[in-house]
Amino acid sequence: MFGCLVAGRLVQAAPQQVAEDKFVFDLPDYENINHVVVFMLGTIPFPEGMGGSVYFCYPDQSGMAVWQLLGFVTNEKPSAIFKISGLKSGKGSQHPFGAMNLPQTPTVAQVGISVELLENLAQQTPVASAAVSSVDSFTEFTQKMLDNFYNFASSFAVTQAQMTPNPSEAFIPANVVLKW
Amino acid sequence: MFGCLVAGRLVQAAPQQVAEDKFVFDLPDYENINHVVVFMLGTIPFPEGMGGSVYFCYPDQSGMAVWQLLGFVTNEKPSAIFKISGLKSGKGSQHPFGAMNLPQTPTVAQVGISVELLENLAQQTPVASAAVSSVDSFTEFTQKMLDNFYNFASSFAVTQAQMTPNPSEAFIPANVVLKW
Numbered sequence: 001m002f003g004c005l006v007a008g009r010l011v012q013a014a015p016q017q018v019a020e021d022k023f024v025f026d027l028p029d030y031e032n033i034n035h036v037v038v039f040m041l042g043t044i045p046f047p048e049g050m051g052g053s054v055y056f057c058y059p060d061q062s063g064m065a066v067w068q069l070l071g072f073v074t075n076e077k078p079s080a081i082f083k084i085s086g087l088k089s090g091k092g093s094q095h096p097f098g099a100m101n102l103p104q105t106p107t108v109a110q111v112g113i114s115v116e117l118l119e120n121l122a123q124q125t126p127v128a129s130a131a132v133s134s135v136d137s138f139t140e141f142t143q144k145m146l147d148n149f150y151n152f153a154s155s156f157a158v159t160q161a162q163m164t165p166n167p168s169e170a171f172i173p174a175n176v177v178l179k180w
Numbered sequence: 181m182f183g184c185l186v187a188g189r190l191v192q193a194a195p196q197q198v199a200e201d202k203f204v205f206d207l208p209d210y211e212n213i214n215h216v217v218v219f220m221l222g223t224i225p226f227p228e229g230m231g232g233s234v235y236f237c238y239p240d241q242s243g244m245a246v247w248q249l250l251g252f253v254t255n256e257k258p259s260a261i262f263k264i265s266g267l268k269s270g271k272g273s274q275h276p277f278g279a280m281n282l283p284q285t286p287t288v289a290q291v292g293i294s295v296e297l298l299e300n301l302a303q304q305t306p307v308a309s310a311a312v313s314s315v316d317s318f319t320e321f322t323q324k325m326l327d328n329f330y331n332f333a334s335s336f337a338v339t340q341a342q343m344t345p346n347p348s349e350a351f352i353p354a355n356v357v358l359k360w
């Protein structure tokens with residue numbers, strides 16, 4: 001029913017079915033993964049009124065599974081690209097794989113797909129940084145990065161009165177950073 | 181041998197074979213496409229020493245096919261994600277589909293895969309804005325953007341001796357920008 005593709009690697013089309021409505025792909029060497037594509041194979045659609053929530057799961061430093069909601073696939077939107085390379089510092093979220101006790105190996109992450117009612121999916125909020133399949137999210141990401149930079153740089157800002165005399169050090173007016 | 185997936189749509193696994201070594205997928209409604217994934221199905225590898233160059237083709241305003249090189253798939257790197265939103269204003273590049281005379285429909289673009297010697301692929305340069313599938317290219321992109329920023333900001337840099345007295349204007353030490 002589902003396929004999973006790590007950019008640069010061979011496609012996987014045979015997830016492990018860990019429950020009637022739950023499917024898991026292993027992602028070996030996940031530290032070197034940037035993007036993951038999750039898609040329906042086109043053979044079997046979701047039952048009427050159902051769709052899939054897509055989770056990323058990785059082991060934290062103590063080996064516990066951390067799950068994060070990446071997004072959704074549905075009959076109307078049967079594929080999605082997710083960026084997982086910035087998720088590793090994030091917090092876990094609620095997830096429906098709790099009782100699975102999937103074995104955790106330090107370098108292996110998982111993508112889990114849970115088949116649920118569409119109305120349940122609509123109440124779940126994916127981690128924002130995982131969305132890549134629209135131009136908007138890329139622009140938002142860049143803007144966010146620049147905002148972070150301005151906040152970072154501004155924390156070092158000084159006025160002339162606060163400067164220790166050092167004629168050789170170069171300074172950039174803070175409003176130049178904002179204008180850019 | 182190949183699959184093609186437009187983010188958000190159903191996967192395609194049956195390209196049109198337009199020559200012994202050339203395969204084409206149709207991309208309807210291409211103006212609404214952001215990302216395309218091209219991958220090997222894993223059934224048949226490339227012959228020893230061969231790989232595939234991946235092209236995007238769209239009709240220009242006069243209906244002529246414009247081809248642009250997106251990148252490559254090989255046995256070692258059997259999948260790639262390309263960003264095609266943003267390519268429509270670009271110039272066409274040399275391509276091996278010249279004699280095909282593929283029918284052009286205003287809203288339908290194509291992804292073409294040409295099987296070639298790896299040494300030929302190594303001499304081809306994809307359009308830079310199409311790469312999204314590796315941290316390297318993303319990091320390079322970000323780094324380039326930050327370099328641009330540093331060059332921009334540095335052009336405004338002043339030392340304390342050059343400052344006009346203005347106790348309220350905030351300054352950011354230039355080395356903070358570099359460190360970030």
